[in-house]
Amino acid sequence: MKKKSLGENLRLVLAVAWLIYGFVVLYSVSVVKTMRSILRLLGVEF
């Protein structure tokens, strides 16, 4: 398999960082809300 160059690795890191950042900004609140609802359904009080 062809070994990735430093530039390619950097681009990959940037893309993954963008995915993580975007997901946190757009969906982290909804993830927390969903988790909270699931926990409530399971009977966990907090």
Place this chain on the structure above:
Amino acid sequence: MIDLLLLVLIVFTSLSLGNLVLGLLKLKLEGPTEVFLYSTALGLGLIAQLVMVLGFMGLFYHDVILSLFLILLIVAIIFARKFTFKPKTDLKARWQRQPLWFKAVIVITLLYMLIQLLNCMTPVTNGDSIAWYLSVPKHFLENHGIMNRQLVEDYSSSNMPQNLYMLSVLGMTLSSEILSQLILGWLMSILAFLAIYVAIKSFTSRRIAFLGAALFYTMPTLNWLIYSAKMDMGYVMFELCFWSLLLEWFISKEDKVLYISAIFLGLAIGSKYHSLLALAVVSIGLFIYFLASRLSFREAFTTAFIFGIISLAIGSPSLIKNLYLTGDPFYPMFKGGGFLRGEGYDLYKSVLDIPKFIYAMVFGKQFVMRPLYMADKPLGFLPFIFFPFLSIRKLREYKSMVIIACVYIVLFHAAVMFSVWPFPRHILPAVGLMVILSAVGANTKISLSSQSLLGLAIALVLLYQVFYLAVPYYSRDKAAYLLGRMSKAEYLSNNIFDKPRGTHMNSKMLSYVKSMPQDTRILALDDGNGYYVPKPFLKKSYVYDGTDIGSFVSKCKQDSFSHIYFSDAGIAKYTGNKNMDLEYVILGHKDEYLEHQYSSQGQHIYRIRYEVAADY
């Protein structure tokens, strides 16, 4: 179910007619996707223009429109060519060759398309659609034509380009507004998806093309546009078809392809004024490109001129209508910002606001996660995933094409940014083009290979995004309606008319309005969503005008309004909004100028007492 069947008939008719025309123009198309995309899009444009001819002639009668469609259907059957939709390679073998993450992307996207199809098969509840985009064709049908001066006054949106209104008229005539929603929302979105796919596929692999199209299709802002009867999806589709063909012309350099791309740009201009910017940028860009390619001035001018003339000619019927009725072919484009002026959305005033604007478009928030006052959903971050992989060397290969497209993207963004509507839905053609260019210019061969972790991450995020977008639209009522266990009236009652804290006229108020005299015209102080209201029911920008009650009453009289409607919830929505700073002058003089007629669950109808304001 009948709506779906009719949709299939419309697609078949468009496909066959469009294919016939493209065959006559001798456009060489590669593969079934291109045939389906360009033929259907052109066929839809053709049908829209023919319906518009009936509108010009005052022949909007059910039987006439139905006859036109039947004639077109017969012509389509007679001239139906043998479409070879069988791919050259075995689909099963091709599927098995794909990596797991890409299989997941395909399944998620197809599932999302199916969910949106089911959404669009339920009655229209989108606010803008029932306030404007369905009300206008409804009034066209009631008035049996499009040449109506009262409508020019009543709905400024009735003067917008007509192509998509005409398809809505066809949908309403053949079945109901649900069919209009299926055409303007779902079908257009599928064709827009294909336009992006085809454009990228001309330059790079099918996998990247599908991924780019899927990331565009699943953007949060498209989610509600697909499930509506708004104009955005249709005009974006026509414009992306234009860009797709124009990019193909940069490879083939055949004049014929350039001129056929101009037809699609004309159809986009006939659907929304925004496309005039593409015409201006591309015409000038082509002229400069030809000169730079050492073509003589005359040749460069002639080719760019023919391109522009074809576009304008195809888009001209709507412009001619406006010229005749208002004296301004582009009415109401240069007449101010409508209701939204002063409602606090125009946040970006200088070039220093560009980062704020871009962040708002992508995330729908202020940096980092502060809430933002915006009447739209964001673009999301996924369509920009190709950006880190952009290769200067690859972009250089298509230098002139990239420069023209980039000038268009920048100007389009600037125009929307400084407007009173800086919303993601208004920059969609530029976003689509950005996705195409970034996918074409990205070097993703290694990073999105078979064993790609990035591909897997994209698939997972896409799955969550689609789940997040689809769930709020799921309801038991929707399932009950689709299974035939709930009537349309009951569905509408549960979901808009009598919805708790809703602002639409409730069922009792609708019954009361139905019993009012024939010449009743109602001015709405809050939403004015009149599609389901049985009498003229409009909102005018002067409901917010200053403090001059005399001027207000005079304008009401001029527009022949007999009654005023408002709901407590609707008024609270507007006056309670800190960003708007609105004042209803009439509510301060209610006892003096209004006579109570009927109230139901916080909704009120008053008669305007013109006799008190005789001096005005």
